[in-house]
């Protein structure tokens with residue numbers, strides 16, 4: 001089983017805003033099958049008939065006020081309902097994306113009520129012992145992963161072979177299937193969270209928007225890694241206290257807070273075979289002007305080589321509107337008949353809306369989000385197969401050259 005942890009951290013937003021956001025991309029967490037082969041993006045198996053088995057902790061009254069801030073800093077039944085509504089709304093945001101099978105029709109358990117548990121140990125501090133196939137959202141948690149600035153994190157356990165299972169998950173249908181996802185919110189008394197209703201009150205001053213954080217963490221549940229796009233829901237840093245990202249979901253725009261980058265990412269992970277709009281793709285390679293500038297792979301990598309730029313951000317922009325549609329990391333390619341991954345700088349922008357013209361640009365990961373905020377490209381090599389490759393570090397040692405466009 002492979003474990004992945006992705007954290008949402010506090011950004012020094014006022015300082016960060018003086019920089020131009022440099023890099024923009026959605027990305028996936030991947031798993032290389034235990035038997036070897038090519039990396040598979042992590043995702044849920046949507047063919048299962050049973051819904052996601054999920055619950056959340058309601059040990060709020062025992063919290064040191066005001067760790068969770070609702071209308072008042074206590075856990076009345078109505079306030080717990082309010083928190084649960086925020087959780088449900090955050091699920092619905094992802095289910096509201098068109099052109100995916102990740103929706104309430106294909107996955108009827110998605111918006112079902114959560115089971116509540118009052119035990120404060122529902123999400124144990126011991127990461128390994130909570131591998132139970134039960135997907136939980138817990139507040140007031142202690143964990144070594146809560147280093148300064150970390151507000152919440154999600155850990156997922158993924159099958160590295162068909163048939164693998166944990167707890168009640170049932171056997172995996174494929175390598176890369178997510179078997180268990182748990183989100184933990186920290187218990188430091190210095191950080192408060194507020195539901196959307198509470199955020200509008202003066203009592204919630206200085207509180208982080210619970211729904212923004214939940215939507216981000218649930219993106220990790222689905223298999224998304226971070227995006228370096230500052231407007232993306234999967235950007236690794238939270239909005240400042242009192243603010244939220246995008247718009248609140250509405251009936252007309254249930255996926256309102258997401259960016260096109262987030263939507264594209266979830267469409268690539270869970271494509272709707274009946275979608276006729278988001279079926280465009282742009283593929284290519286990012287190559288250095290001087291191929292001798294590329295560093296060799298660390299030993300003992302076997303069978304892989306570095307012939308292109310890894311970790312460049314390749315961003316597709318609608319040429320007519322200037323809107324950023326999606327971005328990916330340049331990384332490598334893998335031939336199923338002759339793995340492992342070759343780090344040739346390949347990129348693959350999938351599920352772009354057709355009927356548009358696009359401009360592309362590539363940038364190094366040297367902005368607010370840094371290579372350490374992403375799992376790619378490390379997860380393109382196996383953690384279980386020996387011998388295997390060791391992925392090169394993201395290449396940030398290049399300059400962007402803008403080519404003049406034809407009039």
Ligand SMILES: [Zn+2]
Pocket residue numbers: 006007008216217220226235236
């Ligand atoms: Zn995150």
